[in-house]
Amino acid sequence: MDTFVTQLLEFLNVELTVLFTSALPLIELRGAIPVGVALGMSPLHATLLSLFGSMIPVPFILFTIRPIFNYLKETKMFHKLVHKLTHRSMSRSGRIQKYGVLGLILFVGIPLPGTGVWSGSLAAALLDMRFKYAFPAILIGNIIAAVIIMGLSSGVLELLQ
Template sequence: MEQILTYISNEIMVLLVAAMPLMELRGAIPIGVSLGITPLHATILGLFGSMIPVPFLLLLLKPIFIKMKKHPYWRKLVDWITKRTLRKTEKVHKYKSLGLLLFVAVPLPTTGVWTGAIAASLLNIPFKQAFTAIFMGNTIAALIIMTISHVAVNL
């Protein structure tokens, strides 16, 4: 029974790590594999977990940013996030959904679903297009990370 609870706890940990900004599935899959979860299972958990915040970010980010900009303290933070995101997502601006897909697909730090969702929101990419592009890009990134994790485990 204790083994089952540990396994479930490990799965929940992978889901939660995947939903966190910065870590996302790029950290969740290797963590899952290091905890004894198979690369495929860790990938599915990581992909699902990392997509949890996306609809909320796409729907709520712009209204929250508008409210935050009304206060001087929060305005600086919103301006910093906006400038940083737009600087990193020039290709997304040019190619819209395809650029967003490619941006999220590259498994490097700060190119994941959080930054992609922020960029989509700031660039007014419609929800359905943005969600689809982010999901597809995230799936590609997940497959790349899964392959690397699988190779690392079998060395």
């Protein structure tokens, strides 16, 4: 019984590590899938967990970031940070502005630094994109990125064996 509990806790520990890693800004599923594979998960399992974890912050960002930014703009301490984040997100959102939902899918789906779920959600919120369009677009883009990263992670595994 003791070994079963130990094995279960070790298994959950790995899964929670992947889940929480994928929810972090900058790392997202682009980093969480390789982490899961490195911790012994199958690429598919790591991908599914990472997909779920990386989508957790999206509704919170889409619904709350504008009021939070508006409040923080009024403070001396965070005014520059909010301006920098807003300017950076808007400068990278040209494709989203030009192509709308399709641009958001491509922006999130291309696994490059600074083009993930967090940046896409922030850009969608700042561009006043409605949730019913933004969330599915971010999900589809994230699935595209997940498939690409899973393929790369699987390819690296093949090379190492």
